Amino acid sequence: MTDATGTVPDTDPDRASFSIALQTARDQLVQAAGVIAGTVIDLAGAIGRAVLDHLTPARRLRVSPPAVKRPLSRHAYKSLKVDRRTYKATLSIDILQPPISP
Numbered sequence: 001m002t003d004a005t006g007t008v009p010d011t012d013p014d015r016a017s018f019s020i021a022l023q024t025a026r027d028q029l030v031q032a033a034g035v036i037a038g039t040v041i042d043l044a045g046a047i048g049r050a051v052l053d054h055l056t057p058a059r060r061l062r063v064s065p066p067a068v069k070r071p072l073s074r075h076a077y078k079s080l081k082v083d084r085r086t087y088k089a090t091l092s093i094d095i096l097q098p099p100i101s102p
Contacts, residue, residue: 001013001018001021001051002016004016004045004047004048004049005051005052007048007052011052012059014056015055015056016051016055016056017054017055017056020050020051020054021047021051023050024046024047024050025047028046028047
């Protein structure tokens with residue numbers, strides 16, 4: 001898939017569809033097409049051409065960073081009667097110095 005997208009300038013490899021590549025490879029095996037390779041190696045090949053013919057749309061930029069999902073629903077927090085929106089934290093800094101040798 002990356003070899004196929006590498007043949008077209010400025011094509012993102014993320015746009016290649018794994019499903020299309022898998023289906024085309026399966027069809028190639030069933031048909032036994034291209035069993036004997038010629039002297040010239042075509043990096044795109046039948047699978048690559050199918051991938052390039054069915055590129056997925058370009059992904060849009062992510063607007064907000066990914067967030068960690070809550071392990072429990074919000075309703076469960078309300079039933080526990082515990083305020084989970086704020087936590088008390090204690091910060092401490094210990095400064096250590098090496099002993100002074102005489």
